Amino acid sequence: MNILIPMGGLGQRFTRENYRFPKPLIKIVGRPMLFWLIDYLDLKEDDIIYLGITEALEKQFALTQTLRVEYPKQTFKSVVLDFDTRGAAETLFIMLQSIDDDRVERKTISLDCDTIYFKPILERFRQLPAHLNASFYFEDHGGKPIFSYLKFEHEPSDPEHPPVVTDVAEKIMISTHANTGAYAFSSTSIMKEYCIQLLDEAVGESGEYYTTHIIKLMLTDKEPFVGLPVQTDDFVCVGTPDQLKTFLKRLKSKDTPVQVRKMRFCFDLDNTLVSYPTKYGDYSTVLPKSQNIRLVQELHAAGHYIIIQTARRMKTHKGNVGAVIADIGRVTIETLANFNIPYDELFFGKPYADIYIDDAAVHALIDTAKEIGWMPDDDQTNDVNPSTKSHTIQYLDNLIIKSSFMDDLKGEIFFYENAPTSIKDLFPQLHRVEHNAETNIGSIILEKIEGISFSQLFTNLCITHGRILKFLTSLKRIHLSLPADSEKAKGNVYENYSKVLSTRHEQYLDLYKSIDDHFQGQSATTMVRSQELIDNVVKYLNEYAAAKRGQYRSIIHGNPIFSSAVFTPENRIVFLDMRSCLGAKLSLEGDLNYDLGKVYQSLIGYDFILADKGHLISGEIIETYLLELIPIFEEFVDREYSNAVNWTDLKMITVHFLLNSIPSLKNFQHQTQLYQLAVDLYQKIMPTKSNDNTGVLI
Template identity: 20%
Template sequence: MKIIIPMAGRGSRLRPHTLTIPKPLIPIAGKPIVHRLVEDIAGVLNQDIEEIAFIIHESFGKKVEDDLIAIAQKLGAKGTIYYQNEALGTGHAIMCAQDSLSGPAVIAYADTLIRANFDLDTNADSVIWVKQVDQPEAFGVVNLNGANEIIELVEKPKEFVSDLAVIGIYYFKDIAVLKNELQLVLDNNIIHGGEYQINDGIKQMMAKGMKFVPGEVDEWMDCGNKDVTVETNSRMLGFLHKDGIDLVDKSVRLDNSTIIPPCYIGENVILINSTVGPNVSLGNACHVQNSKIQNSLVQTHSHIKNANLDNAMIGNHANFDGNFTNVSIGDYSVLE
């Protein structure tokens, strides 16, 4: 099994945090979004992962590439890097990895996290993962027939079609079939919204009678902007805490301080006269003094004092000292 991860977009809605690293490498509960995503997919597939192909922008740099290769290797897979240097759509992004498009594979867009527990129907030509939503008119949804097969993809339907939204994760029994259809999309310049779309390849597969079925996830968490990323961090902490996973490193130093779970507290964190939690992630080597932090995400090597933070997101190597609450501070920022 292969996993294909298109992630060439920087994530402009999550600035300033994505000015220094791409959005899929933002940590959620102490682990990069894309790392959690591939782990969750591997858990659902219950199969050995042969290769993880990451489609990135060339400007991301060698350190990002090395980090991604390491993520693949932790799952026992080969890591491969491809480049999409022009924002020409989801179909174009997938075709940038065409040398890896053979055999069974999952395509997953790296701006979402899931919790799922279902058996993958490997007899189907494709599985499109979906989640029941309250406002289907805001999403792309699937239309099902009486045999629970997907017969249509409808983007933001004005009239009710179904309440099962497409979340951006797909399984293909042989992804070479999708590759051939997307090549036709590119060759014939089939464009929607100014871009080449994966849906046009999928629709051509459906027109040829291939079997598509839904795979419904239990939880679907977005990481699109600061507020929803902080919320996703809180939800993931809750799930991991419920699973009985200890998220507080043994090296954490507490001096007249309290941790209220669920929290992720990384290595060599120092807490002095502070209360942290619930729903807080503190990355490695953070120092917190005379502060109260809840429902917040702080990355690594940041120093926080005299703070009362709620719904905050703070980057790496930041210094924060002040009476602010709902903040979003990027890497190497100083507020004193």
């Protein structure tokens, strides 16, 4: 079975109440919430648990590795989310993309990380006929419609025949049958199919894609769903601070049927359970810290193992524990007795324990250097000839202020001021332009667009067939917004090709040589030298211009890589960062292949490198993902642009973009990955040329 546990939420309610850890790691009697969920699941060895986790959760807490150590017989796979998804369904779709092909027909269940089941639920799902989908539910008589609810064909009466679901509603009480948050699907493939349908629709008034929206689509298509009941005593939701506090009180009850694992708790003595001496050096004058002592008493009474440690006089006696005990042992034991502090072990050192409670503790998995106030020697960016181009983005109410040198902004400003009104909806509204003549710094003040970068969707495997077509159709609207009459061309549409690449190469010659040296140092690798490759590309582009093979358009975007587009909650595409320059000349005109080559640049993996995921491009999952999207692009271009595009030309232009972009990246690893991407594409275009020995690093 495939078990999905999405954890993309921020847990802000816990943060507001000063919980330090992310919600899945908040402790319940010393054990993380997520562990409680997994502890009670009736798992089998061939089950795989897929974790949808934030980048911060994985980097700071190494959650996946921690789980593998805690549950060595279980298989875990993490899907790292580096943006805030618009609801559980979008998170689940990203996770589904990472399931291998040989498992897509297996039963698949989604579980909330903050809902713990004390009775087996997986086996109940396993026993259902293979074609059935299911939702686990309980009877909600609370009177507040805070859950999602199921409507049945007939009210449940026979436990052997689960009720058939006919409708589902989010936060609307169409019945008392409330979902627990466990949604079971007959296969990964059917779940993914309906996720795609949902995500290709606008997000709607709710502002997010709920899992119940997937079920709603499936019910519309007559996909069979049944309800599986769960008694209220057999599960608990701890998704809010109040729910967690209620459960903790329940665990302290003598009548609770829930089995609580006995834990080892280690408390420091000084300034944790008792104060420092009120009379310097006299430990008989310490005062009790009542709140912490009460905590120790309750934990001990509940059967947990209590260890107390102290470093008293360790400095005085230079770590000689025997001398410490002789000096301070008696008064320490008397203090514990006087303040009624129970314990199972007492140490004048630091013993093993599951939990350490200490007023001076620094958690080693949370940025340790930051917590102790230290800058590590190796905390520096690996810059190799970074581009001097830069701009700043600031947010002011509902506006965005983009500032840079006017030479860098003039093309974008020209586009805003001259683009046809028929396509104004594809761009933010321009409020005004400011220019400081003394510093030559300009600012573009734009409407703030709510949404997610198309690049983030792409690198999180969240681009569907419908979404890529939406992007391409929107880009085509730009190209068709003005008549394309090459006889009236005012600028040279080839101006930004070979001349730009040659200049770039000369300007950053040392960088390109460093890349050559990098690949030459890898003895098992042969790689086309940058000088030879760039010479070949420049020669090709000069021939392209001389033969006038470009596809003239009166208007192009000029930089439609995926990071230059925002996908809004209404499923609209809004473009940014337009470049209306042909060399030094301001113009909307350009070569259609220029725009399409930029799109292709993103589609073959450029954005993955920018997102520090370049190492994933050659993996099976990403490779399959790209091979699904690229043909959609190619078919669209051939169909919508009347087969006007020569694919060899377009791909060679893309090689040019990749090579030209290398100096703009600050990380040398990213620069070498981009060069590798350029070489790989070049060798696919010109296999004979690239396989001879000329210009190859041996």
